[in-house]
Amino acid sequence: MSVLILGATSRVARELAHRYAEAGLAVAVAARDVDEARRITADLAIRREVPAQAYAFDATDFDSHAPLLDAVEDALGPIEVAVVAFGDMGDQEAAQDDFAAARKVIDVNYTGAASICEALAGRMQPRGRGAIIGISSVAGDRGRQSNYFYGSAKGAFTLYLGGLRNRLHGHGVTVLTVRLGFVDTRMTYGMQTGIPIADPAAISRQIVDAVERGADDIYLPRFWRGIMGVIRVIPEKVFKRLSL
Numbered sequence: 001m002s003v004l005i006l007g008a009t010s011r012v013a014r015e016l017a018h019r020y021a022e023a024g025l026a027v028a029v030a031a032r033d034v035d036e037a038r039r040i041t042a043d044l045a046i047r048r049e050v051p052a053q054a055y056a057f058d059a060t061d062f063d064s065h066a067p068l069l070d071a072v073e074d075a076l077g078p079i080e081v082a083v084v085a086f087g088d089m090g091d092q093e094a095a096q097d098d099f100a101a102a103r104k105v106i107d108v109n110y111t112g113a114a115s116i117c118e119a120l121a122g123r124m125q126p127r128g129r130g131a132i133i134g135i136s137s138v139a140g141d142r143g144r145q146s147n148y149f150y151g152s153a154k155g156a157f158t159l160y161l162g163g164l165r166n167r168l169h170g171h172g173v174t175v176l177t178v179r180l181g182f183v184d185t186r187m188t189y190g191m192q193t194g195i196p197i198a199d200p201a202a203i204s205r206q207i208v209d210a211v212e213r214g215a216d217d218i219y220l221p222r223f224w225r226g227i228m229g230v231i232r233v234i235p236e237k238v239f240k241r242l243s244l
């Protein structure tokens, strides 16, 4: 049995790879940067003493998704847990100037994520087991001027995961949606925020716990559920005037 980590160079993803390796699962580390993926597998193999293999993965290379899963399962056995961790916030201003940049954000965060999840579901459903963890974002809960391409793609991914969970319920496959707030990674590097930024290792432990207890849709850190509850109920007439 194996765990597949997609977008493995993310700090959250690396921590999750270690959590599942600690539990004894073989780890498939998939990333755009294969050299870095190899360094991650070497670390996992030495520190956790589990089989680990590196794979090239680009979320926007849709045709490569099914062959990647075949290669992982041939080498490491059936994928028990898949972590869809990749994401690209892009540059909102660049995306407004050039739709190609906007499309890339949509393709990575939504189309690519849905493509790999469909390929995973197609394998897990007939086996009647497996877990898919989709890392989405609180940015997907409400459209804001500062990041509406990223936010809308993550919002679509959140909705997609809800539908997939509905489809796979009763087939032994669980789907966990993780709506992340601020976590200390490359994505938040240098960001000024009055809201605390979470530690990726702590987040990884909470994600593993959530899968174990069969959770469906969680906010991490948990206080983001309250923040987004307030943000969602602000009337649009007021919200559109805010520079968020």
Ligand SMILES: NC(=O)c1ccc[n+]([C@@H]2O[C@H](COP(=O)([O-])OP(=O)(O)OC[C@H]3O[C@@H](n4cnc5c(N)ncnc54)[C@H](OP(=O)(O)O)[C@@H]3O)[C@@H](O)[C@H]2O)c1
Pocket: 006, 007, 008, 009, 010, 011, 012, 013, 031, 032, 033, 057, 058, 059, 060, 084, 085, 086, 087, 088, 089, 108, 135, 136, 137, 138, 139, 179, 180, 181, 182, 183, 184, 185, 186, 187, 188
């Ligand atoms: N950090 C936060 O506060 C926060 C908040 C909400 C949601 N999230 C979500 O959490 C997840 C992890 O992000 P992070 O915070 O750890 O940021 P990160 O360090 O920027 O990680 C993003 C990951 O996505 C990968 N990626 C980007 N484009 C890709 C593509 N076309 N194909 C394959 N992989 C691609 C990156 O690979 P490279 O190394 O090759 O660039 C990297 O591994 C993402 O889904 C992100 O949207 C993060």
